Amino acid sequence: MLEQSFAADDVVESLKPQQIKDRLESESAVPAGFYLALIDEALAIYRLTLIDSAAPYIQASLTVQSDLTVVTRLDGREVPSTEYNDLLPGTLRTMSQLVNLMARVKAWCEDDQTRPPSLMLKTALNCLERHLDVLDDQSDSHRQLSFVVEQLRLMMKNKFKRHYSPQLTVFSYLLHASSAAAYRVLLDQQVLCLPSVVAHWTTLHT
Numbered sequence: 001m002l003e004q005s006f007a008a009d010d011v012v013e014s015l016k017p018q019q020i021k022d023r024l025e026s027e028s029a030v031p032a033g034f035y036l037a038l039i040d041e042a043l044a045i046y047r048l049t050l051i052d053s054a055a056p057y058i059q060a061s062l063t064v065q066s067d068l069t070v071v072t073r074l075d076g077r078e079v080p081s082t083e084y085n086d087l088l089p090g091t092l093r094t095m096s097q098l099v100n101l102m103a104r105v106k107a108w109c110e111d112d113q114t115r116p117p118s119l120m121l122k123t124a125l126n127c128l129e130r131h132l133d134v135l136d137d138q139s140d141s142h143r144q145l146s147f148v149v150e151q152l153r154l155m156m157k158n159k160f161k162r163h164y165s166p167q168l169t170v171f172s173y174l175l176h177a178s179s180a181a182a183y184r185v186l187l188d189q190q191v192l193c194l195p196s197v198v199a200h201w202t203t204l205h206t
Contacts, residue, residue: 010094017043017064020098029099031106041066045102047109060105068092070101074108080122118156125152147171154193164195 012020021036021043037044046061063071068091072079081088087100107114128149135142146167154162164172172194176183186192 010096012095012098013068013091013093017041017066020064020092020095023095024098027095027099031099031103033106033109034102047106049109060109062098062101062105064092064098070098072101072105074105074119074123077123078126079119080126083116083119083122121152121156125149128152151193159193162193169195 012023015023018038021038024030024036024045033047034045035048037046043064044061045064047059048056049059051057058073059075061073063073065071070088070092072081072084084101084104087104088097092098108119128145132142132145132149135145150165150168154164172183175186175194176197180197183194184197186194187196
């Protein structure tokens with residue numbers, strides 16, 4: 001009965017951000033160092049620090065929207081949800097999910113070593129993808145940035161599970177046709193994520 005009662009009290013699916021704020025303010029297990037504010041029907045949960053001992057700066061924040069989606073930011077950049085979907089796989093359902101996510105964000109703030117190695121790369125990739133969306137699809141800038149973004153995506157995958165875009169496949173073919181030796185040097189140096197020669201010929205024949 002106690003377990004069922006706790007589980008029922010933990011559910012926040014039917015609550016509004018204001019009610020979640022009230023619950024957090026009375027919750028004893030909430031990690032210290034966070035401030036709460038209700039802004040435009042969204043709940044902002046944030047940590048402040050000082051720059052040069054003078055200027056306040058939002059070090060990290062969690063924003064609970066009215067539909068109970070949560071957006072997390074660290075050092076001014078949005079954190080990909082894949083970095084915490086083990087705690088919060090979708091919209092917010094329980095108070096425990098929110099408290100645990102706050103604890104993780106606090107650890108990221110207090111010790112850089114606790115941040116996953118892929119966090120900064122994924123954060124940078126998110127920023128580049130957003131910038132890519134505002135560029136003209138036919139522009140040189142879009143083409144160049146698309147190449148960079150694809151290279152970053154490929155870099156995060158096992159080389160045996162990579163899938164190359166048609167644009168990169170064509171580029172690789174032209175490069176290989178111009179100089180097979182130069183292409184081999186690029187593969188051996190691993191400065192770019194390119195299809196192997198075997199994959200290259202398979203693509204050519206198909």
